[in-house]
Amino acid sequence: MTKRASDVSASPPRRRSKYTLAPLVLIAANVVLFALFFVWPAVIGLIYSFTNYTGVGAFQLVGLDNYSNLFGDSTFYGALTRTVLYAVLFVPLNFALSLLAANLVVSKHAKGSSVARVIFFIPWLLSPIVVGVLWRWLFGENFGLVNYIFEKLGGSAVPWQSNADLSLLVVVMAAAWMWTGFTMLLFIAAIKNVPVSYYEAASLDGAGPWRQFFSITLPSIAPTSFIVILLNTINAMKEYPVFVALNNGGPGTSNNLLVQYIYETGFKRGQIGYASAASFVLMLILMAVAIIQLIVNRRVENR
Amino acid sequence: MTTTDMPRPVDAGPGRAVSKKQPRRAGSGGLRQAVPATTLLWILACLYGLPVLWFILSSLKPASDLFSYPLTLVPHDITLSGYLTAWRSANFSQYFINTTIVCVITTILTVGVSCCTGYALAKYDNKWLKAFFLCILATTMLPGEVMLAPSFLVVRDLGLYNSFGGIILPAVLTATGCFMFRQFFLTVPDELLEAARIDGARELSIFLRIMVPLSRPIMLTLAILSFQWRWNDYIWPLLMLNDPNKFTVQIGIQSIVGAQNINWSVLLGASVISMIPLIVVFLVFQRYVMNADINAGLKD
Numbered sequence: 001m002t003k004r005a006s007d008v009s010a011s012p013p014r015r016r017s018k019y020t021l022a023p024l025v026l027i028a029a030n031v032v033l034f035a036l037f038f039v040w041p042a043v044i045g046l047i048y049s050f051t052n053y054t055g056v057g058a059f060q061l062v063g064l065d066n067y068s069n070l071f072g073d074s075t076f077y078g079a080l081t082r083t084v085l086y087a088v089l090f091v092p093l094n095f096a097l098s099l100l101a102a103n104l105v106v107s108k109h110a111k112g113s114s115v116a117r118v119i120f121f122i123p124w125l126l127s128p129i130v131v132g133v134l135w136r137w138l139f140g141e142n143f144g145l146v147n148y149i150f151e152k153l154g155g156s157a158v159p160w161q162s163n164a165d166l167s168l169l170v171v172v173m174a175a176a177w178m179w180t181g182f183t184m185l186l187f188i189a190a191i192k193n194v195p196v197s198y199y200e201a202a203s204l205d206g207a208g209p210w211r212q213f214f215s216i217t218l219p220s221i222a223p224t225s226f227i228v229i230l231l232n233t234i235n236a237m238k239e240y241p242v243f244v245a246l247n248n249g250g251p252g253t254s255n256n257l258l259v260q261y262i263y264e265t266g267f268k269r270g271q272i273g274y275a276s277a278a279s280f281v282l283m284l285i286l287m288a289v290a291i292i293q294l295i296v297n298r299r300v301e302n303r
Numbered sequence: 304m305t306t307t308d309m310p311r312p313v314d315a316g317p318g319r320a321v322s323k324k325q326p327r328r329a330g331s332g333g334l335r336q337a338v339p340a341t342t343l344l345w346i347l348a349c350l351y352g353l354p355v356l357w358f359i360l361s362s363l364k365p366a367s368d369l370f371s372y373p374l375t376l377v378p379h380d381i382t383l384s385g386y387l388t389a390w391r392s393a394n395f396s397q398y399f400i401n402t403t404i405v406c407v408i409t410t411i412l413t414v415g416v417s418c419c420t421g422y423a424l425a426k427y428d429n430k431w432l433k434a435f436f437l438c439i440l441a442t443t444m445l446p447g448e449v450m451l452a453p454s455f456l457v458v459r460d461l462g463l464y465n466s467f468g469g470i471i472l473p474a475v476l477t478a479t480g481c482f483m484f485r486q487f488f489l490t491v492p493d494e495l496l497e498a499a500r501i502d503g504a505r506e507l508s509i510f511l512r513i514m515v516p517l518s519r520p521i522m523l524t525l526a527i528l529s530f531q532w533r534w535n536d537y538i539w540p541l542l543m544l545n546d547p548n549k550f551t552v553q554i555g556i557q558s559i560v561g562a563q564n565i566n567w568s569v570l571l572g573a574s575v576i577s578m579i580p581l582i583v584v585f586l587v588f589q590r591y592v593m594n595a596d597i598n599a600g601l602k603d
Binding site for chain 1: 336337340341343344345347348351352354355357358361369370372373374416417419420422423424427429431432435438439441442444445446448449450451452453454455456457458461472473475476481506507510531534535537538542553556557560561567570571574577578581582585589592
């Protein structure tokens with residue numbers, strides 16, 4: 001938005017500033033909502049993270065105890081490493097699938113791309129809960145279609161639910177499947193903006209489709225690629241509903257991710273103070289991701 | 304919470320002209336390239352479509368056939384019994400009505416409030432507006448999942464716990480919605496506004512009578528997005544609602560999953576019912592979702 005905003009404020013003379021009442025009336029509702037549901041929770045969350053508040057009654061300041069306890073808490077570490085692993089698997093898979101889908105949909109050689117585009121998009125409409133149920137049905141160990149096909153092909157049933165790593169892998173695939181439609185739309189917009197003349201020149205020079213993809217398409221859509229990667233990283237870090245519906249963070253608690261950890265600590269065990277501290281650690285991670293996004297984006301734009 | 308409105312404002316780099324149709328890429332070779340590209344496209348499309356197809360076809364099987372080997376893709380006898388049981392049992396029809404109420408009210412409020420804010424941000428210039436613009440940016444940096452516990456306490460202290468208000472109100476402010484309207488109103492010429500002022504129209508009536516009708520396409524796009532976010536919301540309604548009569552569809556489905564023995568017939572029926580509204584909305588308004596307008600808003 002930086003570009004367009006500066007365009008606009010630069011063009012007309014600043015006569016509009018004499019209007020103050022009308023704009024204030026127009027934004028009033030959102031200002032109130034912002035104060036109530038953003039500022040207030042953010043402030044008390046920060047305060048509670050330094051206390052032993054349980055949600056009711058009195059509480060004491062405990063300084064940085066919550067934070068130092070977190071770093072000795074193996075459950076928290078487990079959730080953190082599992083979340084990072086999930087993001088590390090999900091982001092590249094979704095990136096590759098979406099980019100492939102976008103390229104195929106845009107390609108003039110592929111027939112039926114408008115129907116295929118809708119097929120790719122439909123999973124994004126489904127709720128994460130339904131996606132979880134659907135993949136649980138697909139990957140059931142004794143009854144699922146996938147194991148059935150494996151057995152038909154002469155393999156043996158794969159323990160999709162009882163092996164912690166495989167069970168994480170199923171969630172990764174489900175999430176990549178669900179998010180492809182949306183990411184694909186971002187890529188399609190970017191690919192359509194690459195000047196056609198680049199490709200014409202390249203094909204005159206004898207560059208094949210692969211060469212064109214790696215030498216023209218990929219560099220041209222770099223800004224979108226960064227955004228997709230960082231957006232998806234942030235989304236992966238706060239994933240929860242797909243896990244709940246697919247395997248409830250199981251088997252056991254081995255795939256409990258950060259948001260589930262926060263939910264369980266805060267609401268099931270009533271440790272609001274401790275959960276708030278965990279929330280702020282998650283927030284710091286997300287902010288780090290967002291700051292990297294800003295820096296990288298700026299560097300790419302200035303190039 | 305602004306969180307599940309995942310599309311964050313994002314800068315997509317150069318040249319984002321809205322729905323600028325470019326001629327499709329020129330290249331060499333007709334059939335030689337058409338065959339592999341089409342084949343690959345449809346293999347991928349089948350991989351994406353098959354899970355949904357299998358799910359829907361399974362939901363039409365009688366409960367006794369669900370696990371009978373060998374598995375068959377197309378049901379022998381098609382039955383809606385899974386759907387009927389789901390609809391009747393466990394208050395599912397009540398959940399459906401609840402979700403519809405919540406989604407419709409939230410969507411109307413979101414569109415209205417975002418339209419006002421977006422217009423103010425685009426057409427007026429003063430330092431308070433600039434400051435508020437930064438505040439809205441901040442909400443995208445701090446997703447609601449990060450503030451679950453404090454947000455819960457705030458809403459509880461406001462007396463909104465276990466009420467639809469507790470789900471609706473925190474969801475009304477969305478950065479994406481404000482950005483979409485702001486971007487749209489930036490494209491409306493200032494001359495239109497000036498002309499109305501010269502004719503003696505008052506600020507708010509200019510907004511209501513000229514600008515609001517102009518922004519109808521954005522309203523529709525945001526309405527579709529907002530409906531989808533709210534329909535699919537899970538964690539916040541789960542925290543907010545205690546009374547099973549107020550549960551939303553997603554909580555209802557999850558409660559079937561969480562049962563000791565999953566009743567797959569009911570679960571499949573309930574899940575398919577829950578996806579119908581969104582699929583219908585999408586198919587009806589497909590061109591709004593798929594065209595570049597949505598991208599313009601999302602990427603701002």
